[in-house]
Amino acid sequence: MRPFGCVRRFALTAFFAITPAWAAAFETNATAAYIYDQTTDTVLLAKNAQTPLPPASMSKLMTIYMTFEAVADGRLDINEELAVSSHAASFGGSSMFLDTTDRVRVEDLLRGVIVVSGNDASVVLAEALSPDGTEAGFARLMTDRARQMGMMNSTFVNSSGWPAAGHRMSMEDLGILTDRLISDFPTFYPLFAEMDFPFDGRVPSNSGNRNPVLSMGLGADGLKTGHTEEAGFGLVGSAKQDGRRVIFVITGLQSRQERAEESAKIINWAFRQFAQKDIADAGTRIASADVWMGDFPTVGLSVAEDFSLLVPVLNQGDIEAEVVYDGPIEAPITAGQQLGELVINLDELPEKRIPLVAETDIARGGFATRLRTAALVLWQKYGPGGADEVAGEA
The missing domain is CATH 3.40.710.10 (DD-peptidase/beta-lactamase superfamily)
Known part of the structure; x- marks a missing residue:
């Protein structure tokens, strides 16, 4: 069993070299409307859609x-x-x-x-x-x-x-x-x-x-x-x-x-009012994830395909982005295996979720890895501040 499970989130604002994050909403006279940027898979407007x-x-x-x-x-x-x-x-x-x-x-x-x-x-x-x-x-x-x-x-x-x-x-x-x-x-x-x-x-x-x-x-x-x-x-x-x-x-x-x-x-x-911006080429490493019971302690998380964003062109602001994965990730891991997502939020536009995949194979560790892992679990369980540490008497 892994010693802990969690969702890791990392602010990635600095990763992007673009900052526009606002566009004037379109007011349509239509009773119902749907506007979709096919190139970037972005819904620009949905009214009674x-x-x-x-x-x-x-x-x-x-x-x-x-x-x-x-x-x-x-x-x-x-x-x-x-x-x-x-x-x-x-x-x-x-x-x-x-x-x-x-x-x-x-x-x-x-x-x-x-x-x-x-x-x-x-x-x-x-x-x-x-x-x-x-x-x-x-x-x-x-x-x-x-x-x-x-x-x-x-x-x-x-x-x-x-x-x-x-x-x-x-x-x-x-x-x-x-x-x-x-x-x-x-x-x-x-x-x-x-x-x-x-x-x-x-x-x-x-x-x-x-x-x-x-x-x-x-x-x-x-x-x-x-x-x-x-x-x-x-x-x-x-x-x-x-x-x-x-x-x-x-x-x-x-x-x-x-x-x-x-x-x-x-x-x-x-x-x-919107411009397409290239963000990352296929294979670009976005972050690293902790690995459990692997022969390496971390694995790179990269985008599987070239991806771009549609961003508003007016009113400068930050793009909020974070990597989300459930970790540590248990070995073995196969290159190309989806392990998490890059979640991007832009004002006025729907959330974008980009799959992140393993950069390399990570094999399951041998005896030495298992021994170190067992020691880590014991330390987390019984060491100073561990969940099962026995409290001293008053």
């Missing part, structure tokens, strides 16, 4: 994600032609204006959903991937898949976001989904930046991308607008500047113009 709300066409992103998955694993071919059912052709609103005589390539259907927000195209894809051939069956599959992806505040009733009781997503869930779309399908992701999709020359007036930030010169390259009377105007957006990517989700705005202006403000705020 976990509340399930009507997502309108923004929920088409789940249909798109599941179609990308089906193409990637071979269940659908990107050039496969799909039939259009009477159910799919019956939808109004945003549309590719498909009819039951059409057979449409999967790639064109994806563009129809992404660029022109086609409700009919969404249903065609849903029925093709549904376990029972119905849109309702696909919606149940969407909900199950969302749960698997950690989207616990999403329930789908249809594939398009058409207003329906119980069809809900949270803004955080839409952020999680967007993160996965960008990370999991980099080959397909450029589809979201396409400005025009004149399918078959059928309806030229309905061929433009509705996403207003794509043409603002702010580095925006996706993703999806949404609007119903119940939901208001919303947008799932992403922008990349100087290697940093920001994802944002907003809903409940009053007009297209307000949605566009709010989106631009968010992008400017996220990139101008």
Whole structure:
């Protein structure tokens, strides 16, 4: 048994060469919002972000994600032609204006959903991937898949976001989904930046991308607008500047113009008020930890990967950081084994926890080590000030 167990905490303010620690909070007009710096895994703002709300066409992103998955694993071919059912052709609103005589390539259907927000195209894809051939069956599959992806505040009733009781997503869930779309399908992701999709020359007036930030010169390259009377105007957006990517989700705005202006403000705020700072390269030693019963008394704790922080650029202040581990750590220890965490706190931003791993192998000590350890335990137990020291009589 180890002689003692504890959590060791070390102030590491001096370790960092950066000191900004404050940024002005962003006041959004959206009823719910979620802003996430994907590059540094930092949530910049969450307003009613976990509340399930009507997502309108923004929920088409789940249909798109599941179609990308089906193409990637071979269940659908990107050039496969799909039939259009009477159910799919019956939808109004945003549309590719498909009819039951059409057979449409999967790639064109994806563009129809992404660029022109086609409700009919969404249903065609849903029925093709549904376990029972119905849109309702696909919606149940969407909900199950969302749960698997950690989207616990999403329930789908249809594939398009058409207003329906119980069809809900949270803004955080839409952020999680967007993160996965960008990370999991980099080959397909450029589809979201396409400005025009004149399918078959059928309806030229309905061929433009509705996403207003794509043409603002702010580095925006996706993703999806949404609007119903119940939901208001919303947008799932992403922008990349100087290697940093920001994802944002907003809903409940009053007009297209307000949605566009709010989106631009968010992008400017996220990139101008925060800066990415490289903190440590992989293998950098942050601290040392005591070892119990090892052939060395300590082991170096290092970061396993390069890591950087997103820090506010205004109002200088200290960064609070500490190493946390349960020690002493019992040998044997394997290089790369996670032993603790570097915990970093910045004003206005969530706590960051960076895994710390063993720098080297530490073998279990031999007879001499065990003898020294036994002597240490006896000294702590019975030596001067020991817990079991017998008190003298008065």
